[in-house]
Amino acid sequence: VKAVAFSPDGRLIVSGSNDKTVRVWDAATGAERRVLHGHSDEVTAVAFSPDGRLFVSGSDDKTVRVWDAATGAERRVLQGHSDGVTAVAFSSDGRLFVSGSDDKTVRVWDAATGAERRVLQGHSEGVTAVAFSPDGRLFVSGSDDKTVRVWDAATGAERRVLQGHSDGVTAVAFSSDGRLFVSGSDDKTVRVWDAATGAEQRVLW
Secondary structure: OOEEEEOOOOOEEEEEOOOOOEEEEEOOOOOEEEEEOOOOOOEEEEEEOOOOOEEEEEEOOOOEEEEEOOOOOEEEEEOOOOOOEEEEEEOOOOOEEEEEEOOOOEEEEEOOOOOEEEEEOOOOOOEEEEEEOOOOOEEEEEEOOOOEEEEEOOOOOEEEEEOOOOOOEEEEEEOOOOOEEEEEEOOOOEEEEEOOOOOEEEEEO
């Protein structure tokens, strides 16, 4: 199993696996509700929409798939990435989601239509992690190129390139108030960044 996520109401769990399936579980009982087939390679990332009606999955098959949480129906297959998808994240209002890929890009998608809004280039190695700020104005991406990049969600503009890690970045997450975000790396550190300024606040060893 490569990825797991709770539904916003806590009733469901979804998991993505090397067996190419997405599975939906009842959080209260542990019962397997559904086994969702469609991906042709390992499922690497899953995320629920904020309203819990949809979830998305990313895969080494280069696609992002959109699923109906209530029925398990495959709503859309989103193509565009030229290498495996490694990370997915929804905006807080549920209108957008982003995907990161080994193709070095971050792509921005319209959650309602599946339209590809933007292709964001800048990373020089594969993108490993993505996260939206709680207010939905920013998102960040981490990469094997050792950087964290901060993007404007409305325009797609690259706001900042944050350097400091000495090896690939593997994880990113925002604080609940959106003032800070953190990055984890194969360099064995966690770095804490100021979301407004990009200043490195702390290095956790």
